[in-house]
Amino acid sequence: MAKRASTQESVALAFELLKRIPRSRKVTASELRDQLESVGIVRDIRSIQRNLETLCEHFNITRDERSKPYGYSWNKCGEGLALPNLSSHEALLLSMAEDYLANLLPANVMSSLDGFFAEARHKLNPSCDNSKDRNWLKKVRVVSETQPLLPPKLDDGVFKAVSEGLYNDRLLNLEYHNARQQTRTALVMPLGLAQQGCRMYLVCRFDGYDNERALALHRISKAVVSSFGFERPKDFQLSQYDADGRFGFGEGDKCKVTFNITKQAGFHLLETPLSHDQIIEENEQDYFITATVIDSLRLKMWVRGFGDDIWNVSYEK
Missing domain, CATH: 3.30.70.260 (ACT domain)
Structure with a gap:
């Protein structure tokens, strides 16, 4: 049974690596390790390198050894495993999604898409024949109705923990400060994430209460995902919370x-x-x-x- 589990893990790792090796550019073993860690697959760099060597032997994957760190990519002329090649339209869509949805997707999802975003950026670079798609990015923009403000600084670790708790319905242990700069700690049930202008808000229920509050994400200094899950309240809908004017300080x-x-x-x-x-x-x-x-x-x-x-x-x- 142990050997079978090991084999399954090896096959799963190989597929995860294959999904992340691009055609039109090169990726290093360290970059692949970081991408895997972002989705919960932790392997040391030597393990990644050994798997890449094996994949190069069995698939049309080339290793560029002209300089270190080595870069890996699919052989463009090969007839191995057929992987989808982004069209310029798909690259345009992904590039816009990366810009406008970065804070609205779970951190682990954004990280798992890093390879696709990088491929999209490469597809839209000036050396490719896609000037119309590339120039479209310069022709559209979301503009503010109010005086533009610089976004507050968000702690990457806090955002990752909050999005993980929200994604997996797990309680969060938070340390935050309010508008009066008073430090507080709380165990909360994360229910929603909303962007209002340049600010991000976590909608949650505090332990022991049955109403919702919105905490400004930039005021959270520490967030730890609990091992305890929770059942989302059936009477809560983020769309209704917004419709009730709660983000406008209404009831x-x-x-x-x-x-x-x-x-x-x-x-x-x-x-x-x-x-x-x-x-x-x-x-x-x-x-x-x-x-x-x-x-x-x-x-x-x-x-x-x-x-x-x-x-x-x-x-x-």
Whole structure:
């Protein structure tokens, strides 16, 4: 039985290595070791090198020995194991996904895709015949509606632990500080991860409580994944948490907001309404607007942002 388990592990390791060896560039044994460690497969560098030597003997894999560390890649002209070759369109999609989804995918998933992302970057380099796809990256951009801010610094170890706990439904032991710079420790149930502008938030339940809180990820100084799992609350949905205005410092209570706003400042509300039941009455110099929205601090801040261009503001529960 022990020998059989060893054989299964060897075959599994070989397949993991084969998946990560590219065609259009070279990868080193150290890079492959790091990629495997990111998905929980820990092997020393000599073990990786020995397996690569074996794979070179049985597959169309070449080892570039012109300089150290040696680089490995699939032989482009070989007829060995057929691996998918990224098209320029697929490379474009992966490149955009790496930019915009980096903080929304579990750390282990992002790490396991490193080989694909690297292949995509290589595919889109100027030496390849894909100028239209490469230039597309310069033609699109997600822009901010507010004053741009630099993102706060995130601890890589914290993000990895939080995403692992969230991915595997395991409790987290956290050490964090609040807005008053007070240090706290807590055992939490991770329920969701959300990006708001340049900030990341962990939605969780503290041990002993049945309500949810959002912790700014950059305020977490230490996160340890517990060996204890948990069953996700059936009454929690991250989409509903957002719809209730919880990321805008609301409690899910709705109110009817009414106000007058100058036509210049309020014209965009004709194109992008506050709510489905929004009613606009047009006056000579302004609009009178009624809408049912989530009552939150974010709503009040949005209203205050118009300054003297808005007046007669009322919030009715």
